[in-house]
Amino acid sequence: MKKIVCFLLLFLSFLLFPFLPVNDGTQVASLSEESPETVSPHYPLVIDTYDANGTPVQTTFQRAPQRIIVDEVNALETLLILGQGERIVGAALSTSGVSYARLQREYPEEFAKVEPVIQNSIGREQAVALQPDFILAWKASFTPRWYGNTAWWQERGVNTYVIATANHVLKDATVEDECKFIDDMGRIFDRKAQTDALLRDIRAELHVDEATMRGREQQTVLVVEVGEGDILNYDEGWVVGDMVRRLGGRIPLTSKYIGEEELISCDPDVIFVTYNDAYGKTFAENFFRAVRFNSLRAVQNDRIHFVPVEYVYTPAFKILDGIRAIRRGLYPDE
Known part of the structure; x- marks a missing residue:
């Protein structure tokens, strides 16, 4: 019996090893291993973005994100164009609109790499289970009903980016602000040639x-x-x-x-x-x-x-x- 108990404890410790504990008991995956593809002199990289309250903040990327949750069609399309399909573990958007069908039609190979977690919304518990290291979303998604506060994720080592031209984060959004988003994505994923x-x-x-x-x-x-x-x-x-x-x-x-x-x-x-x-x-x-x-x-x-x-x-x-x-x-x- 003791041998069985010891074996079970050893097995459980093996399962839990990849996770880092946080002060409220919530588990977020550790992503410390770095592949040659993501280690680059391009990083570390500091990006100007916003928190859940619309306040300007800076976020540091030590490498290109490996496990991404993304909101809405155009943000997802941006990642597909930049070749990040296989790194998307969750995409929150309507699957009934013409835009969703267009993505499948225009980017079949890259879209096929996206893990099948396509739905209208992703709650915080489900987002935690997806073990992201980056969440790209509108400000409206960083609320208790959905992902929760950006600070909650940042404290757990998960970078966040709030799209400034949605939800009136910017009082007067311009074409240049949209260009900044495109440029930021090129920098975060080291795809500047495409975005430039x-x-x-x-x-x-x-x-x-x-x-x-x-x-x-x-x-x-x-x-x-x-x-x-x-x-x-x-x-x-x-x-x-x-x-x-x-x-x-x-x-x-x-x-x-x-x-x-x-x-x-x-x-x-x-x-x-x-x-x-x-x-x-x-x-x-x-x-x-x-x-x-x-x-x-x-x-x-x-x-x-x-x-x-x-x-x-x-x-x-x-x-x-x-x-x-x-x-x-x-x-x-x-």
């Missing part, structure tokens, strides 16, 4: 666009998302607002939500309507076909444009698609 090429394309396109639009009459624009209730308004404090401004437009309304009467009273030259999936697009199209909107100039001139939300909200590698969609809507004859 995209950043050059973004800045070159904006330079050409701004030069072309200079001196033209400013157009009024609304970027909205419609649903069963009020209309969500993307004002100039969002990245898409900066795109509109750089391309010669102006978003006159500043409220987060607007009603139908306010939309009709504003009567913008152009309306961009975002959607998440096929149902959302159909709903939005039918919404603006209603007779009550017939007086709108955008309706009369066929200047209502439907764009995937991933083009305009924390767009990351989709930012060029967003810029081009806004430009086409503002200047359809060019």
Whole structure:
């Protein structure tokens, strides 16, 4: 009997060896072993990001992350483009939208490497079980309902990165802020050549666009998302607002939500309507076909444009698609 007990104790100690205890009893995996692929003179690396309260903080990376939890489509796509699929142990996003299907279609090999933990949300207990060393997410995800506080993870040796252009972490987000996210991902994963090429394309396109639009009459624009209730308004404090401004437009309304009467009273030259999936697009199209909107100039001139939300909200590698969609809507004859 004693031999059996000793054997069981030895077996349990072997199982628990990879884990480091923390002061509240929660276990987070130790990731001290370093492979030749992740040891690089590029590290250690200090990145400026934000905590769960939206306060600026710095995070130090001793190497490229090996076990990643990631939130939302565009952040996941960024990692797939940078070749990090096999390091993703959890991805929290809707699997019913057109964006999810697009990722599977456009990145089949890299997407296949992602461990099958794709769902709408990941709670803290499940996140702990996934043994991450890096969590890339929106500020809204670092709440008690989901991952918990960023400080809780940092104390346990798990780096976190809050995407600043989501959830109004930044009061006035710009294209440059989105470029910083792209650059940070290139630095964190030591893929600067890829991200630098995209950043050059973004800045070159904006330079050409701004030069072309200079001196033209400013157009009024609304970027909205419609649903069963009020209309969500993307004002100039969002990245898409900066795109509109750089391309010669102006978003006159500043409220987060607007009603139908306010939309009709504003009567913008152009309306961009975002959607998440096929149902959302159909709903939005039918919404603006209603007779009550017939007086709108955008309706009369066929200047209502439907764009995937991933083009305009924390767009990351989709930012060029967003810029081009806004430009086409503002200047359809060019």
